[in-house]
Amino acid sequence: MLTTIEQLLVTGIATGFLYGLVAIEYTLIWNACGLLNFAHAKTITLGAYIFAGTFLKMTGNLNIPSLLGAMLVMALFGALVATIIYIPLRNYARYIAIMATVMMGTAINEVCRLVWGVVPLSTQGFLIGTVKIGEVVVSVAYIYIIVIALLVNIALQIFMKKTKQGRAMTCVSQNKMAAALMGVKVERTMVLAVALSFAICGVIGCLSGPLYTVQQTMADMLGTKGFSAGVIGGFGSIPGAIVGGLILGIVENLSCLVVPSIYKDVVAFALLIIFLMVKPEGIIKANREHKVKEKKKKSAEEKV
């Protein structure tokens, strides 16, 4: 029994990190453009296809160059999408723009089908095998997911805090008008954020390839659960994304002890609705106004 729980916990943590990455990827676009990228599941699929269908075949199963290549291609694609779709649409009513991203997802899906065919692809020899830690059997793919998710997170934090471009991105997410007045090039920052987000989509695609096999519907569930993870952790907050992802992953895997595993996905979505009822702002609140108000309160108290 205890081993089962440990086993489920490990699986939960690994899938949780994957959900967290998905949440980060769409939070970047949300913060920069104020748009939800409803095409993200299809974007992840595209990343997986580019990785497994093109780069792995081209390089003869060299993993790391293929991964980097897929990331680069996805980043370029992201920049293109940002200039063609996201920037023209940012001034429209939000749901119109969201709809455009949904249709972009359909278009990407069709491109995948037309270019790589309907037969699912396999990632030969990529992240296969298991490791035994004590009593628990851990798949290599899970270990890589955890390590790469942490690396991406650290890199992203360094980028956001230390570099000029990263700090510009934070400014744009807080207040576009003020950022523009301070000389931040808002549109260029948006392009960069979308490119970054699409590159992360590429990474997620590569990592989830061995778990779900590369096919058109591989990321549909992942994408929707990524949204749930974001809401649970705190919408628009990057640390919140990882926290929400971990909670979602662990809870849905542990729920297998109580309910039949077919209903695992139902548990994940029910968790989203419960969180909206009880704690709509999520675990880590992203709203900066809140922080400012607290600071003002503190300073007022100090004056008294």
Place this chain on the structure above:
Amino acid sequence: MNSTKKTKMGTLIAAAVALIAMLVLPFMGINNYIITLFCQAMLYSIIVYGLNFITGLTGQMNMGNAAVYGIGAYIYALLTTRAEMAPWFAMIFVALAGWFVGVILGYPSLRVKGVYLSLTTIAFNEIVRLVIQNMRFTNGVNGIRNIPSLGIFGFTFNTPMRTYYFFLAALVIFTLISIRFLKSKYGRVLVAIRDNIDAVESCGINLADIKVKAFVLSTVFGAIAGGMYASFMRYVAPNTFSTNLSISFVVMLILGGRGSVVGCLLGAFIITFAPEALRFLGDYYQFVYAVIVILAIIFNPNGLVSLGGRILAKIKRISVPAKRGANG
């Protein structure tokens, strides 16, 4: 004053002509398949009317309408086959189910500002599909067969032709309800919410309450359309009610023109007949369709109904400076 009366007469005449055209259409020698498509389009119009109240007017995106539609269809199917309830009596329960879903979904997600409604409704769509697919009670992926059709005074709507007229009557009723709602106090408040949410709040109007009411009305429309679908197809299966269908409903609304009844009708009919019209594209159909919709959204975000007005405005803009030139 005179001009508004004129436009009113114009719309009435246009509506009458459209109605007569729809009445004689089945006698124009079209086959049963096309009539079935027309029935489908009329059902979708009813759902898009509902969607218009919440997505079209307040801008809160509902991406789970297919689930509501599915719940309506399944409740009708289960009550008439398992409980052997009279079809019209079952429809009452269908409407009640729509109301219930609206309350439990609308309350948590419309209370908070933001995009939460899209997220909860997407999740809801998946929950409903998964539960229907996996429960033995609903017969899993095989679906439910031999559902009795609705009827009136012993006259059952069991052929496409009969269903066509039944749906046409229903469509007229729902159109009238929809127009009435848009012109009512609630409709005006919803338009005001879209235009300036702070002004509405400062007038002392309970925002969440009105949004939830509009959402509930939309889910009731969706559920009733679902019940009608089950009565028409006489067979329901869980795969019909996917997120893709929900997305199609929103596309219908945006392509046709949000906020307007004519726009909803246009959108529903165009999207339903699009696969037929674009059949020559073969394998590339989905891709071309998606690209057309993206372009339509980027270049004409207010939908087809706004197209006429935009062209007129352009003509005016060209002619007005010319006049000034002549006077000056």
